[in-house]
Amino acid sequence: MDAQREAMERYRQWQSAGPHPEEIEQDLRDIAHDPAAIEERFYRDLAFGTGGLRGLLGAGTNRMNRYTVRKATAGLARYLHRNRPASAKQGVVIGYDCRRMSPEFALDAALVLAAQGIKAYLFDHLCPTPELSFAVRTLGAAAGVMVTASHNPPEYNGYKVYGPDGGQILPEAANAVTAEIQTVGDLFAVELARRQEAEADGRLIWVREEMDTAYVDAVVQSIRVAGVEQRDRQNLCIVYTPLHGTGNRTVRQSLAAAGYAQVYVVPEQEQPDGEFSTVRSPNPEEPDALSAAIALAGQVDADIVMGTDPDADRVGIAVRHGGTYRLLTGNQVGGLLVEFWLRHKQAAGTLPHNGIVFKTIVTSGLGAAVAKRYGVTVEDTLTGFKYIGAKATQYEQTGAFAYLFGYEESYGYLAAPIVRDKDAVQICLLIAEMAAEYKRQGQTLVDGLEALYRQVGYFAESLISVTLPGVDGIRQIASSMERLRQEALFVEGMQLESVEDYLSGIRSFVDGRPPEELTLPQENVIKYNFSNGSWLAVRPSGTEPKLKVYLGAVGDGEAACQATLERMKRAMEGYLPHPG
CATH class of the missing domain: 3.30.310.50 (Alpha-D-phosphohexomutase, C-terminal domain)
Structure with missing residues (x-):
């Protein structure tokens, strides 16, 4: 059977398996006379890669929908039972962002796990991706699931799987989960526990705002730099935008707890909005993503602009310099952060003799050149922060190296390994600390960048x-x-x-x-x-x-x-x- 005929057969199976939720029924009707659309939606199963699932929302085996999420979760449950016998007791933490269907996907995943006898810790509110990683580690869970498509357009959603260390699973585990998913037969027949019963017997436990407080406290304690004075923080003026995503509460709480009082938030981008209605793309890598924030910065005479993507694991910045606001790239910010973080550790006498900095193979050599000036080892990883997180865990276990910093060119950074994924919440605070110090010296981060170039090329x-x-x-x-x-x-x-x-x-x-x-x-x-x-x-x-x-x-x-x-x-x- 060729791909088109097989796709049509799958489409007819979906038609006959109804009734479906209305959005699925409408989708099936809309493509009834479009063979190309049917083929694209049904020619394959949505691939479960090393980052889990990610795809367009809609009806079909090659789409993100409640059925593909349930099937993936059933496969994850089988994987956990087979490979981590204690997982039923340890549980799985599930978080979600502001995207279309994220709360529904998260609840379905929790109820599928509960039906398989695995305790599900489900956030009762939106959370940043790094907080999901923090929660996995804090609760001692066997795994985590984050329902997010990061910075993708509104029509996407995703399902990322995390291991017990709080890092995204690597290819070997992802392949094993994929194999288990493929053993799940009828995706329309995946069992879900009854919510009230699961709540009553402890298979469904809600994660509430106390986790936010613990996370923010850990960020502030880990990131606030002793060499930055409180008056420096009070003098810095910041404009921040969560770009309609999950970062608003935790980023602002972290900045406030550290002593930053002049923080302005872009009002039209403050509230969660899965349509990302005021931006062409909610991706801080895109130059125009921070345009509204830069406009507000001009009105309040801000020193620095920061914007996090929808799941708050990446951050982009613009710096006031010479009367205008200049956007810095992920590579440039990474180099600056490496220099600032290592310099202050050296001054405090806490720079370890076996410290290590990680970057990916497609990341600039600027940060590596800076790290080497401090006598710090630099190691390259493949693209994807999961590899940096895995290395942090590996060296924590072996003691061969002490984690200092990790970053990638796509605006993802991790300074304090309290999580095992890139963390824009802690990095917003670290960028503020760095900008406050430069301002005290009468300089900007652009001045600091030019100084780095003079030193290392x-x-x-x-x-x-x-x-x-x-x-x-x-x-x-x-x-x-x-x-x-x-x-x-x-x-x-x-x-x-x-x-x-x-x-x-x-x-x-x-x-x-x-x-x-x-x-x-x-x-x-x-x-x-x-x-x-x-x-x-x-x-x-x-x-x-x-x-x-x-x-x-x-x-x-x-x-x-x-x-x-x-x-x-x-x-x-x-x-x-x-x-x-």
Whole structure:
């Protein structure tokens, strides 16, 4: 049976399995005479990757809906019973954000677990993703589930699974969960416990605001820097926006508890709104995401602007400098934070002899160069903060290294390992501490960045992202990656030194040296390293239908770096598919 016929058969099965919730019924009616739409929604099961599920909302096996969430949870329950015998008693913590259907998905997941005899701790209110990680660790749970699609557009939702350390599960565990999900037969017949019965016998326990208080207290105690004076905090003026997401309460509480009194929140973006109605995209990486916050900053003469994404695990900033507000990239903020955090630890005598900083293979070398000036080891991981969280847990257990900082170019950072995921709540506070100190010295974070460049060299980065939705998009992405593996990449005026293929696990050298094995796990990433320290990496997105090209330039100034970036962009043009 070909893919289209199989998709049509699945569609008819869904039609006959009703009645469904009204949104599913309407969706099925809307596509009744659209074979292409039926194929796209039913040609496969929504993939359970290393980050769990993420996809468009709607009817179909390739969509996020109550049935796919229930099936995934039934598979997770089977995995826990098989691999973690104590999980029924330890329980699973479930959090959710402000997106469409998030509360419904979270409750369904809790009731499926309860039906399988596994205790479910369910937040009774929206929570940031890092707080879910904190709750897993605090409650000693066997696992966690966060219902979120992070910064994706409103029509998406997702389902992220966490291990007992509070970190996202890695590929081995994700594959095992996937195998269990595939053993779940009729997704319409997944059993749910009765809510009142589950509450009465302790299989459903509500997580209330006391967890928020514990989390905020831990953030403030871990992040507040002794070298920053209280008057510095009082003098700093901040504009913050949660971009309609979950960060509003915990970010503001953390800043207030640390002593920041001048905090203005963008009023039209303060309340949770799954439609993200005032922004084109709730992604702090997008330059216009902070436009409303910057406008308010101009009115109140703020020193710094901060905006968190919907699940508050990433943060973007703009800095007042020379009369205007300048956006800083994730790579630039990461470098600044590494310098500030390590410098203050050194001054306090708390910089460990075996400290370590983590970054991903597509993150700038700026933070690494700074860390090495402090004698701190730097380790690269694959893209995805789950790998940084796993390393933090590994070294905590072995004692080989002491975690200091981890970050990725996509605006995700973790300073205090009280959680095992990127944490915009603690980083908003750390950025405020850093900005307050610079202001006391009559400087801005832009001044600090330029000082770093003078010390360690100039770094600049860029990102090319091509969106390729649907079945054809998957094929185009696969074709582009295959072509790059078969053809040599030539960049005018630059000498290629090595190619790292993380799918084959081999580093090849242009000068004929024997290939080397890569030590990182298998991943569909190709990275090109050039003799001047610049680099280029290509990978399919793990959460969106996109092909991403990361460009990193090293040079003796901004102009030289920009010229290098342009040369690499031109070289990639022929390899990139074009939407539509």
